[in-house]
Amino acid sequence: MATSRFVGYLESRKNITGSAAGLVGLVLTFTGVAGPYWPVVVVGLYGAGALIAPPERPPLPDFPDPSAQLDEVRGDFERLGDYLAEVDLPPAAAGRLTELTGLLTALLEPGWVAEILAQDPEGVHTLSRTVRQDLPEAVDSFVRARWWTRMTPGQEPPERHLERQLTLLQEEAERLATALQEMEARRQESHTRYLEDRSQQHP
Structure with a gap:
């Protein structure tokens, strides 16, 4: 059960959006923009991306038409x-x-x-x-x-x-x-x- 929840989170919009924002932080790190605080920048961007991601929506019940x-x-x-x-x-x-x-x-x-x-x-x-x-x-x-x-x-x-x-x-x-x-x-x-x-x- 815990493994399926973990896998579900990895595939969720929040993780995908947060990871994309975190990659932006890594780019800023490699270009020298983030400076010595790059871990904070990467984590902060990941968290911000996860927050702005649209929430997961469970599928509607399949009622007969x-x-x-x-x-x-x-x-x-x-x-x-x-x-x-x-x-x-x-x-x-x-x-x-x-x-x-x-x-x-x-x-x-x-x-x-x-x-x-x-x-x-x-x-x-x-x-x-x-x-x-x-x-x-x-x-x-x-x-x-x-x-x-x-x-x-x-x-x-x-x-x-x-x-x-x-x-x-x-x-x-x-x-x-x-x-x-x-x-x-x-x-x-x-x-x-x-x-x-x-x-x-x-x-």
């Missing part, structure tokens, strides 16, 4: 689809689920829509939360609650909660799709302004 995150969410969504296919839902809830999963499929489909989505970290987080947490929790809660209502009839049907939850998730996904559409519209408007400005500059 949004495109890689989308790939992971896409894989999780496929596994979620396998789970949902095994759940027996009432017709109304099944219809809402079909609408929601259809929109999620369109947003996650590889292509230009996913490329736009990858530029929106909040949007990627929203999709990830829906796929990995909110949607499976909504369906699983319904499955468990349905069993209890069969044991103790007369309570509020659990499908009402499921339908409401799926509606809220659908609305959230629609807001995300609208935001992406507006982002693309702003891009188009920006390109129009650029072309107009260029046309005015070069009639």
Whole structure:
């Protein structure tokens, strides 16, 4: 450990800059400028060089970029689809689920829509939360609650909660799709302004 730290210091900016400054001191010594105090000059220049050297910067953590995150969410969504296919839902809830999963499929489909989505970290987080947490929790809660209502009839049907939850998730996904559409519209408007400005500059 001590050896690796020593080797690391030898390769550091501080040592390299200090050594370069120390060489200047040796040149001054050989030319007679430093005089009898040349050791102090050399050490002083080395220390000054080491002080002014930029600090060492540790490498940043290698986090996956949004495109890689989308790939992971896409894989999780496929596994979620396998789970949902095994759940027996009432017709109304099944219809809402079909609408929601259809929109999620369109947003996650590889292509230009996913490329736009990858530029929106909040949007990627929203999709990830829906796929990995909110949607499976909504369906699983319904499955468990349905069993209890069969044991103790007369309570509020659990499908009402499921339908409401799926509606809220659908609305959230629609807001995300609208935001992406507006982002693309702003891009188009920006390109129009650029072309107009260029046309005015070069009639």
